[in-house]
Amino acid sequence: MNSSNTKENHTSKNRAVFSRMVNNVPTVGEDALISEVAELITSKSNNFETIIYVYVLNNMGGLAGVMSVKEVFSAPKERKVSEFMKKDYVSVYPHSHQERAAMLAIKYNVKAIPVIDKDRKFLGVIPSDVILNILHEEHIEDALRSGGFTITSSMVKDIARAGGKSYFKKRLPWLIFGLGGGLLAAYFVGYFEDTLKQLLTLAAFVPAIVYMGDAVGTQTQTVLIRSLAAESTFNFKKYIVREILVGVALAAVLGIVVGVISFVLWEPMVLGVILGFSFFITIISAVLIALFLPLLFLKLRFDPAIASGPFATTIRDLTSVIIYLEVATFVLGI
Numbered sequence: 001m002n003s004s005n006t007k008e009n010h011t012s013k014n015r016a017v018f019s020r021m022v023n024n025v026p027t028v029g030e031d032a033l034i035s036e037v038a039e040l041i042t043s044k045s046n047n048f049e050t051i052i053y054v055y056v057l058n059n060m061g062g063l064a065g066v067m068s069v070k071e072v073f074s075a076p077k078e079r080k081v082s083e084f085m086k087k088d089y090v091s092v093y094p095h096s097h098q099e100r101a102a103m104l105a106i107k108y109n110v111k112a113i114p115v116i117d118k119d120r121k122f123l124g125v126i127p128s129d130v131i132l133n134i135l136h137e138e139h140i141e142d143a144l145r146s147g148g149f150t151i152t153s154s155m156v157k158d159i160a161r162a163g164g165k166s167y168f169k170k171r172l173p174w175l176i177f178g179l180g181g182g183l184l185a186a187y188f189v190g191y192f193e194d195t196l197k198q199l200l201t202l203a204a205f206v207p208a209i210v211y212m213g214d215a216v217g218t219q220t221q222t223v224l225i226r227s228l229a230a231e232s233t234f235n236f237k238k239y240i241v242r243e244i245l246v247g248v249a250l251a252a253v254l255g256i257v258v259g260v261i262s263f264v265l266w267e268p269m270v271l272g273v274i275l276g277f278s279f280f281i282t283i284i285s286a287v288l289i290a291l292f293l294p295l296l297f298l299k300l301r302f303d304p305a306i307a308s309g310p311f312a313t314t315i316r317d318l319t320s321v322i323i324y325l326e327v328a329t330f331v332l333g334i
Contacts, residue, residue: 015097017097017100017113018094018095018115020098020101021125022127024048024049025051026041026051029058029059030065030081032056033077033080034077034079034080037054050127052068052069053069054072054081057122063091064085065086066086067084067086090113091115092114092115094123098134098138101134102131105128177310177314178310178314181317185318188318188325192325195328199274199328202271202328210316210317213283213319216283217286217287217312220243220287220291221294221312225294227239243291247283250283251282255278255279255280258275258279259272259273259279262275270332274324274327277331282320282324285320285323286320289315289316290312293311293315
């Protein structure tokens with residue numbers, strides 16, 4: 001496992017891991033014998049909040065290693081715990097986002113995550129039951145946010161009991177934003193009225209263009225947001241190069257396919273050219289929006305998951321419509 005030794009983005013107190021950790025856990029010194037550790041566990045098991053792991057501390061209170069209780073009872077009792085402990089452990093800082101701790105637990109298949117400060121001093125543990133609660137809360141939050149809710153902690157923790165008035169207030173802002181986006185799209189369609197009059201079949205493909213931008217953008221954005229939550233040393237440059245290359249490949253294939261199909265079914269070659277180029281540019285723009293919008297939110301210290309809901313959908317829809325009609329206007333020479 002890799003220790004998370006990079007600086008973490010600070011988050012609100014109620015979402016930081018220090019608000020969810022416990023510190024009444026088995027801790028021993030590096031010179032402790034296995035027999036002494038086993039005796040500590042059996043004699044004081046009822047006093048600990050979690051006993052999945054034993055945490056080995058150095059003379060300065062720093063976390064030197066971790067050993068599971070199962071390993072303790074299977075190791076030779078006359079040996080020192082420092083001989084069997086895992087020195088390469090995964091950990092989080094107290095101001096790390098709680099979702100990061102949960103994602104690390106899944107990634108490295110561990111049942112608890114130790115919390116350390118910048119000097120590696122042991123502060124506490126995020127136990128398994130808390131990790132499950134965090135995953136549940138984050139899942140509900142992401143689902144609500146993607147559906148256009150303005151999220152509060154009380155809604156996430158007790159969504160079933162939230163009142164109708166509260167639901168109304170939390171749903172209305174993003175719906176108004178989406179309505180505004182729809183009105184803007186209608187304005188742009190009206191602006192390109194001459195283009196649509198020259199080739200009426202163009203109007204039939206607006207939903208397909210919009211859908212394709214949303215589908216590709218959502219795919220790209222979902223992976224990016226999860227990676228930002230789970231990876232402490234996320235290599236964005238490498239990721240963006242890969243996603244752009246994949247986006248170009250998808251755009252080329254889908255653009256050619258829709259161009260050929262439209263030519264075969266609707267005959268005007270110009271329609272196939274318009275659709276092919278529109279799909280190509282729309283998909284690439286959707287990938288770029290999906291990549292940079294979450295990072296913009298991250299730089300502004302907002303949850304990047306906000307960029308995966310109605311806000312991103314509205315931006316992509318408007319961009320797709322404008323690209324499609326601009327390409328059509330250019331090709332038709334209007």
